[in-house]
Amino acid sequence: MKFFQVKSVEETQKLIHKMVKPLTEAITMPLDHALHFVLAEDITVRENVPNFRRSSVDGYAVRAKDTFGSSESMPGFLTVVGEVKxxxxxxxPIQSGEAMYVPTxxxxxxxxxxVVMIEHCEEISHLLNLYRQVAPGENLISIGEDLKEGAVLLAKGTKLRAQEIGALASQGIHQVSVWRKPVVGYLSSGDEIVPMESPDLRMGEVRDMNGATIGSLVKQWGLDFIYGGIVEDSRDELERRARELLDISDCLILTGGSSVGTKDYSVEVIEALGDPGVYVHGISIKPGKPTILSQAGIKPIIGLPGHPASAMIIFSLFGKPILDILGGGSVNHLRLTFAKVTKNIPSAPGRTDYIRIRLFEENNEWYAEPILGKSGLISTLVKSDGMLEIASESEGIHKGERVPVILFQ
Known part of the structure; x- marks a missing residue:
């Protein structure tokens, strides 16, 4: 097949950044509904935070020079003239030789x-005994030290998490301009695939696990998902259903039928959906080699392998950056941790391998135990906490080697 010319992982990532363009439809969203949306404009700080000098500890406000030389062996003494509510x-105000209690x-x-911390002084009948000196600016937060008026608070392209929502609320910002979220459409193909709610299976049938898995990932990433159902192995029917779903989606995902089998129509259908068409058919990767990436106008199309583990890994590695870019934000890298491998893992040079692993802790050290098995095995997914990458130039990983682990979110 003329399209099946494998690309490396690095080539695929570069092509994604070249081909996929962000949506440009800005909408105004109330702040309390803006979680997971991407900012369509820079947000500047409207007012200083704090807008007054405040203490960062419980203690006594002082003039620093009045404390110089104070120690436990030779305390200093100041007159307490009140407290701040x-x-x-x-x-x-306080004068030289005075102190005033101030809470955090x-x-x-x-x-x-x-400010002298309360642990470093003692008040006795309005007389403050100082057991250490402080420097000017110690234990206080200056005006604008947290947020400075006029500075950029959040840059265009920032995906709004809970902490960004809180920062905007602190400025009295109750609505924001954001990019419309991408709508992701999904179709499963194959005569053997039946709805997940099917109570009984006939010989050779499998429930649509991929629809539930991919849909859950899309929703977990904060995007809208349309489940288009299951399509039988018919080229005309697959193209008709794919066109219908593509019309109401910003990104189309197909699973199954991305190999070079005799009943494979996916690459032909995807190519027919629009120009510029397929730019990746095959990635030098295991699992997931027969992956398809395409563009129909500005809309990305992703053809995933049918095996559940392969589909989930490929979608996490390549589908997420596609959707990140499409949504107008920067590519949010997958979460990483580090762990020692519990056994040798061989690999074939020239191909990037992703090995599912189980994480466990022992003697305050994290370990990654490989979960080995064929890509179609559901049990390998359920047992896995993440995956580790073996680069294409490597011949494997040695037992005890400390490696980065991509966590399943």
Whole structure:
């Protein structure tokens, strides 16, 4: 087949960045509905945070120079002239030789330039014994030290997580301009595939596990998912259903039929859906070699292998960056950790291998136990916490080697 010319993982990643373009439809979204959306504009800081000098500890506001030389063996002494109430302005400034109690987050009185932690002093009848000195600026947060008015708070292309939502709320921002989320359409193909709710299976049938797995990943990444159902092994029917779903989606995913088998129509159908067409048919990778990547206009099309483990791994490695770019954000890399491998893992040079692993902890050290098995085995997915990569130039990994592990999210 003329399309089946394998690309390396690195070549595939470069082609994805070249071919996939972001959506450009901006919408205004209330902040409390904006989670997982991508900002369509820079957001600048409207007001300083904090907008007053405040203490970062429980202690006493002082003039730093009044504390110089204080120690446990030779305490300094200051007169306590009151305390600051939370949320209130200090009643008066402090003068040389004075101190004022201030709680964490409390406003500092004028005249003070440091705070002595309560652990390092002792108040006795309005006399403060100092057991250590402090430097100017110690234990306080200056105006604008957290967020400075006029600075960029969040850049265009930032995907909004809970912490970004909180930062926007701190500025009184209650609605934001964001890119419309991509809608992901999905079709399973194959005469042997039946709906997942089927109570009984006839000989040779399998339930549509991939539809549930891929759909769950799309939703987990914060995007909208349309399940288009199952298509029988018919080229005309597959093309008709694919066109219908592509019309209402921003990205189309097909599973099954990406090999070079006699009843394989996927690559022909995908190529027929629109120009520029297929740019990857085959990746030098295990599992998942017969992967298809294509573009119909501005809409990406992904042809995944039919085996569940292969489909999930390929979609995590290549589908996620495609959807990240399509959604207008930067590519969010998969979560990594490090662990020692529990056994030797051989690999064939010239091909990138992804090995499913189980993580466990022993003697305060994380270990990665390979879960070996054929790509169609469901049990290897259920037992796995992640996967490790064996680069194409490597001949394998040695037992005890500490390697990066891509975590399944």
């Amino acid at each position: 939370m949320g209130q302005v200090p009643e008066r 987050g409390g406003m500092l009185p004028d005249g003070s330039d440091a």
